[in-house]
Amino acid sequence: MKKIIGVDLGGTTTKFAILNEAGEIEQKWSISTDIEREGINIVPNIIDSINQQLSQSGLSSTDVLGIGMGSPGSVDIDKGTVIGAYNLNWKTLQQVKEQIEAGTSIPFYIDNDANVAALGEQWKGAGEGNANVVFITLGTGVGGGVVAEGKLVHGAGTAGEIGHMNVDPNGYECTCGNVGCLETVASATGVVHLAQDYAEGYAGDSELKGLIDQKQEITAKIVFDQAKKRDPLAKKVVDKFSFYLGLACGNIANILSPNAIVIGGGVSAAGDVLVDGVREYFEKYAFPPVKTSTEIKLAQLGNDAGVIGAGSLVKMSR
Amino acid sequence: MKKIIGVDLGGTTTKFAILNEAGEIEQKWSISTDIEREGINIVPNIIDSINQQLSQSGLSSTDVLGIGMGSPGSVDIDKGTVIGAYNLNWKTLQQVKEQIEAGTSIPFYIDNDANVAALGEQWKGAGEGNANVVFITLGTGVGGGVVAEGKLVHGAGTAGEIGHMNVDPNGYECTCGNVGCLETVASATGVVHLAQDYAEGYAGDSELKGLIDQKQEITAKIVFDQAKKRDPLAKKVVDKFSFYLGLACGNIANILSPNAIVIGGGVSAAGDVLVDGVREYFEKYAFPPVKTSTEIKLAQLGNDAGVIGAGSLVKMSR
Structure with missing residues (x-):
């Protein structure tokens, strides 16, 4: 071999x-x-x-x-x-x-x-054994890749720009020049932007609100950690994040019917709290048969996804 | 041969x-x-x-x-x-x-x-020569099909349910049980629903409004014909239809980067007025490089799409 x-x-x-x-x-x-x-x-x-x-x-x-x-x-x-x-x-x-x-x-x-x-995730990770997998990476930005019928989709050249799916026609401005892109609310900075926005008018008791008011530096990790501790503002922010990402996943699945949508990248380290929230809204917006045929999963390969996927490029080219 | x-x-x-x-x-x-x-x-x-x-x-x-x-x-x-x-x-x-x-x-x-x-449209119609084509049919319902990298995408079995993409989380109820599906606003009955809704509070001068108030039977064709005659209510309805379909097309293109999104079905008989409106909103929601690499086009094969596409099934299976 x-x-x-x-x-x-x-x-x-x-x-x-x-x-x-x-x-x-x-x-x-x-x-x-x-x-x-x-x-x-x-x-x-x-x-x-x-x-x-x-x-x-x-x-x-x-x-x-x-x-x-x-x-x-x-x-x-x-x-x-x-x-x-x-x-x-x-x-x-x-x-x-x-x-x-x-x-x-x-x-x-x-x-x-x-x-x-x-x-990588389609070959040896969360999508293993499936010919139809969509990967979403939540990091500084939001990126993605689409494998359909066993082939990586390039389209006219820019397939997988999932971070620029529109999830809110009245949403935040994006670096791409459009408004309401998924990246503006589901990237690491997007989550922080949502938190700052929601903190502004928030009147209840919240540790996250306190941190923001004290001008402490907030990260997506802090927001998700606070949500796990049931901070009410953080829960609201995570719910909104889940709505946006769940809506995007629903629409992806309605178009492509993938076996799995795999969520990776730094923000996904939040783990189950993230996937559970996304799944809730996904099930709201997915076409009924799609709700059960498409799984929403966390990425499994971590830092190895890159080298394994790079190996898959060689395998697929043959 | x-x-x-x-x-x-x-x-x-x-x-x-x-x-x-x-x-x-x-x-x-x-x-x-x-x-x-x-x-x-x-x-x-x-x-x-x-x-x-x-x-x-x-x-x-x-x-x-x-x-x-x-x-x-x-x-x-x-x-x-x-x-x-x-x-x-x-x-x-x-x-x-x-x-x-x-x-x-x-x-x-x-x-x-x-x-x-x-x-059919991908083989011999509006998508001819392209390996990446998405087809949307606007009829009694809204259906679709996805060709990516030259292959028809089935996914886990239900790929192409474009009519059930969510375009309005606060939208109309759909027969599928969800809310805000593209089909509820872009099918023949969806266009009529939009027209009736907009007519209700409409105060200006409009022939379409008159027809609706007289309980005449309205069709999607009547709405588009009135829009071509610059009826202000009909123009508003067509604009909203274009927003929804353009948003869906933008999101499809951001995910798949197809060479063409081809619009067919009975409602598409409205022709250029329909495609021009959709293109306007598509360009608003598509990722900048996608705006030029994906074309929005009318279907070209009409009633022949079915028999030609059926022939393509044979061709592709070999």
């Missing part, structure tokens, strides 16, 4: 794994991402790290089926290039595939990081 | 076509659908009609690649069965594939009528 290499390129760390063809991780390592000098060392460092690891493991390029990579920024999957990945300082077009294939003699496949995480 | 037979099974008429492998119609005919006695004659009549047409055309079963069919009701595409098609009086499980293959000696493929119409 041949090996697959998965690479998860991030602004701070680049994670690597050697997987077998069943998607099981055999080796894992990471290097810090050198974003100095417009990120000129990023690709050479990846090449060196892979070659070194292979030689240490007694493997040669012919033992490897392919290298898959998830990248931030705007990825051209056919050409294997990346542009506009600002957390990598990559402002100009990067010939990633060309360089990595030349430097390793191994076939290379790339996609954007949200799509790759979706593939 | 072999032939393909497409069948579009409806409650009144069953339409047939012989297509070539390029999807061009070479012969077209139809028979009335005999729904008497729980629709027991429907399948035998289809078999007879196909066999008769083939023999008249000097063709044998070996000249035909396959028969594809679009059916109302709940279709099991793997087993080739249909249940709960109330406009055919089919209440119990119908072994359609088994009977038609036995009666014609030709491989048989089936899917529900909205999916088949989506395939």
Whole structure:
């Protein structure tokens, strides 16, 4: 059985794994991402790290089926290039595939990081064994990836922009220029925005309200933690968050009928309180047969979703 | 080149076509659908009609690649069965594939009528040449079909329930038991419901308002015709309809990034006034790159979408 290499390129760390063809991780390592000098060392460092690891493991390029990579920024999957990945300082077009294939003699496949995480959860995580999985990642922003009938959906190029689904035509302004995008209420900053908004007119007894009034720095984690402690303002905020995300999930499921909608990213660390709330509104807005055929689940792979999904890119390309 | 037979099974008429492998119609005919006695004659009549047409055309079963069919009701595409098609009086499980293959000696493929119409528009209609097309049909209800990366999406079984996307959490009650489904405002009866609602408090000068006040029977066609004549109430109703459908199209496109969203069905006969309004709100709610990469278009195949899409089922299965 041949090996697959998965690479998860991030602004701070680049994670690597050697997987077998069943998607099981055999080796894992990471290097810090050198974003100095417009990120000129990023690709050479990846090449060196892979070659070194292979030689240490007694493997040669012919033992490897392919290298898959998830990248931030705007990825051209056919050409294997990346542009506009600002957390990598990559402002100009990067010939990633060309360089990595030349430097390793191994076939290379790339996609954007949200799509790759979706593939990871669909292959070995919360969506395992299902041909239809939608992944939503709640972090600084809200991203997503769609796997339909076993294929990652790119569409005309921007499929999976779930963070920009409109959930409130009278909602907050979004960085994209529109109003009421899911990202404005379900990202880490969105949850804080909701909390500040609701705190303003809130008259009852609430620890969260106290923190906000004292100008303490609020995070999504604080809001969810307070909700778990039954703080009434925090519960109101989480309820509104759940309404928006549940509405979005309902509409996704009405269109695509996925076996699972998988929720990951930093905000999802809140756990069951988050998924239970979302499920409540999902069931309100999903078409009746969809309520039972689509599961709302937490992501299971955590930080490994990227390297596993990157490996899946190799597997799916064959 | 072999032939393909497409069948579009409806409650009144069953339409047939012989297509070539390029999807061009070479012969077209139809028979009335005999729904008497729980629709027991429907399948035998289809078999007879196909066999008769083939023999008249000097063709044998070996000249035909396959028969594809679009059916109302709940279709099991793997087993080739249909249940709960109330406009055919089919209440119990119908072994359609088994009977038609036995009666014609030709491989048989089936899917529900909205999916088949989506395939037709994607193969030879408004979505021609595109691997990613979403089809929305506005009729008595609102249905749809999703083609992503060249594949018809079934998901866990109910993909394409676009009529049950929630477009207004405080909206009208839907026959499905939910509230605010797209179907409640964008179907033929939905448009009339909106018109009656808006007429109630309307004080200005309006022919439409006059018709409603006189208890005349209003149709979606009357509302759109009045809007074309610049009736102010009708324009308000069409604007609200456009808001809802444009919002749904924006969200579909943000998730799937289709090359085209194709609008068909009886209500779409209103033409440009409908598409222009929908496009205006679509552009408001679509993620900026999606505004230009997804086109909103009218269906082009009219009554032929069913037989052509049924032919596409055969083509895609190979």
